[in-house]
Structures are given as C-alpha cells and as structure tokens.
Amino acid sequence: MTLALYVPVASPVHRLPAGVKLLCLAALAVLLFARPTPAVAGAALVGTLVVGLGAARLPVAVLARQAWALRWFLLVLFVVHALTADVVSGAHTVLRLLTLVLAAAVVTATTRVSEMVRVVELLGAPLRLVGGRPERVGLLFAMALRFVPVLIERADRIRAAQAARGGAPRGLRALRTTVAPLLVQLLQMAHDVSEALDARGADDVPVRRPGGA
Amino acid sequence: MRFRRSPAATADTDVAEPGRGIELRGVGHRYGDRVVLEGIDLQLTEPRVGVIGANGSGKSTFARLLNGLVLPTQGQVLVDGLDTRTQVRAVRRRVGFVFQDPDAQIVHPTVAEDVAYGLENQGVPPDERAARVAEALERYGLAGHADHPAHLLSGGQKQLLAIAGVLVMQPARVVFDEPTTLLDLVNARRVAELIAGLEQQVVVVTHHLDLLDGFDRVLVVDGGRVVEDAPPGPAVAAYRTLAERR
Numbered sequence: 057m058t059l060a061l062y063v064p065v066a067s068p069v070h071r072l073p074a075g076v077k078l079l080c081l082a083a084l085a086v087l088l089f090a091r092p093t094p095a096v097a098g099a100a101l102v103g104t105l106v107v108g109l110g111a112a113r114l115p116v117a118v119l120a121r122q123a124w125a126l127r128w129f130l131l132v133l134f135v136v137h138a139l140t141a142d143v144v145s146g147a148h149t150v151l152r153l154l155t156l157v158l159a160a161a162v163v164t165a166t167t168r169v170s171e172m173v174r175v176v177e178l179l180g181a182p183l184r185l186v187g188g189r190p191e192r193v194g195l196l197f198a199m200a201l202r203f204v205p206v207l208i209e210r211a212d213r214i215r216a217a218q219a220a221r222g223g224a225p226r227g228l229r230a231l232r233t234t235v236a237p238l239l240v241q242l243l244q245m246a247h248d249v250s251e252a253l254d255a256r257g258a259d260d261v262p263v264r265r266p267g268g269a
Numbered sequence: 270m271r272f273r274r275s276p277a278a279t280a281d282t283d284v285a286e287p288g289r290g291i292e293l294r295g296v297g298h299r300y301g302d303r304v305v306l307e308g309i310d311l312q313l314t315e316p317r318v319g320v321i322g323a324n325g326s327g328k329s330t331f332a333r334l335l336n337g338l339v340l341p342t343q344g345q346v347l348v349d350g351l352d353t354r355t356q357v358r359a360v361r362r363r364v365g366f367v368f369q370d371p372d373a374q375i376v377h378p379t380v381a382e383d384v385a386y387g388l389e390n391q392g393v394p395p396d397e398r399a400a401r402v403a404e405a406l407e408r409y410g411l412a413g414h415a416d417h418p419a420h421l422l423s424g425g426q427k428q429l430l431a432i433a434g435v436l437v438m439q440p441a442r443v444v445f446d447e448p449t450t451l452l453d454l455v456n457a458r459r460v461a462e463l464i465a466g467l468e469q470q471v472v473v474v475t476h477h478l479d480l481l482d483g484f485d486r487v488l489v490v491d492g493g494r495v496v497e498d499a500p501p502g503p504a505v506a507a508y509r510t511l512a513e514r515r
Contacts, residue, residue: 248373257390
C-alpha cells in the first residue's frame with residue numbers, strides 16, 4: 057500500500073505550486089464531464105501522459121501501477137456499460153476515469169504531502185473566523201495518509217496471528233473477528249499517537265512569522 | 270504551517286534554571302484507585318540516568334512524568350525549575366521523548382516531513398527548518414530516504430526517524446522509553462551508540478541491561494517505588510536479586 061506516491065525529480069511540474077496542480081486537476085475533471093466526447097477524453101489522456109512521463113519525468117511504472125490497481129473496476133465498468141448501452145460508451149467511460157486517475161497520480165507523484173497540507177490549510181483558513189485551527193485540519197490530512205498503511209499492516213498482522221493458531225475465517229466472519237481486535241489496537245495506538253503529538257509540541261503555539269510556511 | 274499565539278502560551282516564557290536538572294518532590298501517581306508510583310524524591314542531574322524494573326512496576330509512568338505527558342497526582346515534578354503542571358509547554362520544549370513504538374510517534378507520511386513536524390510546531394522559519402532537517406537526516410543515516418514513505422522503512426530505520434524527529438528540536442534532555450525493545454541486535458546496538466553519543470542529559474527506561482554500560486546512575490523501580498538508586502553495577506545486581514525472589 058503506497059499512499060505517499062511522491063517521486064522526487066527536479067522537473068517544472070514538480071516546481072509548480074500544489075494549488076495550481078490541484079486546480080488543473082479539477083479543471084480536467086470538469087472538462088471530461090462537461091464535454092463527454094471520446095476525442096476530448098483521448099486528448100486528455102495523451103496530455104496527461106505527456107505531462108506525467110515527459111515534463112515531470114515520472115517512471116512509467118508509477119502510472120502503470122495506478123492503472124493496474126483499477127483494472128478489475130474498469131473492466132466491470134466497461135462490461136456494464138457495454139451491456140446496458142454500447143461498447144463505445146463503455147470504452148469512453150473507462151477512458152475518462154482512467155485519465156482522471158492518471159492525472160491525479162501525476163499530481164500526487166509531483167507534490168510533497170507537506171505542500172498538499174498547506175493547500176488544505178489555505179482552504180481551511182476561514183475556520184479561523186469561528187475559532188478553528190486550519191493547521192489541525194492539515195495535520196489530520198497528513199495523518200490519514202500516514203496511518204492508513206499502518207492500519208492495513210495491523211489488520212494483516214491480526215489475520216496472520218489468527219491463521220497461525222488455525223483460524224482462517226472467511227467472509228463476514230473474517231471481518232468480525234478482525235475488526236474487534238483491530239479496534240482495540242487502534243484505540244491503544246490513538247492514545248500513543250496523542251501522547252507523541254503532545255511530546256512533539258502539537259499543542260505548542262509559536263509566534264506567526266511573516267513568510268513562515 | 271502557520272500558528273496563532275494564544276494567551277496560554279505566554280506562560281512558557283518563564284526562565285529556566287538549567288543547573289537544577291530534573292527534580293521529583295514527593296511524587297506519586299494513581300490511575301483511579303490503583304497506586305502506580307508513590308513517595309518519589311529525586312534530583313537527576315547526571316548526564317546518563319537509567320531506569321529498570323519489571324513490567325508494570327511504574328517505569329513508563331515515571332518516564333512520562335518527566336516531560337509532563339503524565340502529571341503527578343501527588344507532589345511536584347520540576348525540570349530546570351519549571352513545573353510540569355503549570356509550565357508544561359516550556360517543559361516539553363526542554364525534554365524530548367522517544368517512545369517504544371516508533372509507528373505511534375511518526376505522524377507524517379514521508380521521512381523529511383516527519384522530522385520537520387516538531388520544528389513547524391516551534392515556529393522555526395522554513396529555510397532554517399530545511400537545513401536542520403537535512404542535517405538531522407544526514408546525522409542519523411536517513412539522508413537517502415528524505416522523500417521515502419515512512420511506513421516502508423525497516424523497524425530500525427523507523428526508530429532512527431523517531432529519534433531524529435525528537436533530536437532535531439534540540440531539547441536539553443531526552444527521555445527514551447524502551448527504545449530498543451522492538452529492535453534486532455544490530456539496530457539495538459546502533460541506537461545504543463547513538464544514545465551514548467548524545468550531548469544532552471539522557472534518561473533511558475529499558476529492559477536491555479547492557480544499554481546501561483557507562484551510565485552514571487540507575488534507578489530500580491519496583492511496586493511504584495524507587496527501591497535502588499546506584500551506579501549500574503550495584504543497581505543491576507539489585508534488580509537481578511529482586512527478579513530471582515519472584
């Protein structure tokens with residue numbers, strides 16, 4: 057599980073502000089759904105590949121992994137559309153979704169999480185008007201990215217421990233027997249993380265510095 | 270990240286008295302009816318202090334008292350003259366804390382961003398922050414992993430990252446709570462060497478008794494009390510005797 061996809065390369069795309077990249081991504085999404093033609097979708101896909109592989113110099117594997125992870129979903133989508141509408145419609149839908157996923161992967165691979173966090177903080181700035189702290193929202197965003205793989209790893213460990221003792225439940229029973237111990241572990245971990253945040257000054261309130269990021 | 274100053278932060282400007290070290294005056298701690306620590310009077314000024322004891326003896330609570338993660342239900346803990354109860358932020362800036370499980374301490378997805386986290390909280394300007402992060406990554410052998418996802422590091426690298434994240438904040442004292450328990454021999458030795466080379470005062474809670482070689486003072490905690498307070502040799506001998514009686 058790799059949620060942190062950043063690929064460090066010195067490229068003009070990497071140097072673009074995160075906000076600009078996210079705006080472009082949003083604009084692309086609007087375009088793909090406002091102008092739902094195969095020509096637009098095809099051009100967008102080519103453009104995404106040119107930016108990702110050419111301008112940003114990302115390894116092909118980074119984008120290929122994203123597409124491969126979606127293969128079954130895209131296949132089902134294609135089949136459903138082919139059966140309920142027609143094959144062209146199915147291909148077009150798949151093309152649009154694939155383009156968007158690859159474009160999002162280009163943004164993620166060329167943008168550090170800290171830059172994303174700053175955009176989230178910027179968007180959350182109005183929270184200050186009601187006494188909120190946008191930096192907390194940014195921290196939540198970063199922590200979500202950090203702890204999803206940890207959560208998956210812990211769930212895997214629980215399943216491995218159960219298997220080692222002869223238990224190999226499947227389906228809903230597997231979900232039930234994994235969720236309860238996982239919740240217990242996560243509550244303990246949440247307590248540990250809150251202590252770590254305290255110890256590292258999360259509740260500290262330094263002076264706002266001009267130009268400070 | 271940008272921060273606002275709140276009225277509560279002004280208490281942190283109190284002047285510390287570094288020569289006083291860590292003082293525990295009549296300290297006790299209870300969780301509900303359960304007494305975890307009691308009757309502790311100590312002054313810790315030595316550069317290297319170890320804390321050993323059986324599981325459940327109160328060691329971890331003792332460690333957490335030293336930077337205000339746990340407040341005493343009885344008595345007073347002072348760090349360089351600053352009270353953990355009333356000046357906790359100032360205390361935490363002076364006392365770094367390294368936890369047993371680095372996974373719980375690493376809060377950002379990538380290595381460099383996590384090391385920078387504490388500096389952001391301290392309001393360190395971006396240029397200085399970047400320089401200090403780079404220096405810390407170099408010093409702790411993580412320079413090639415700056416943009417690496419933290420969850421893909423090995424256990425030893427994660428512990429080094431957790432330590433780098435604390436030491437980059439340049440605390441005057443560092444408390445380690447069982448820093449080598451989850452590590453293999455090679456990584457445990459590496460962390461031990463790192464601790465031995467620190468300029469700061471260090472308090473280490475551990476089950477790895479060889480980690481205490483060269484320490485100035487070792488406390489043996491049992492049943493919530495400090496039952497031995499001596500150099501490593503006699504303290505470890507007392508701890509072994511205690512363990513054999515059980």
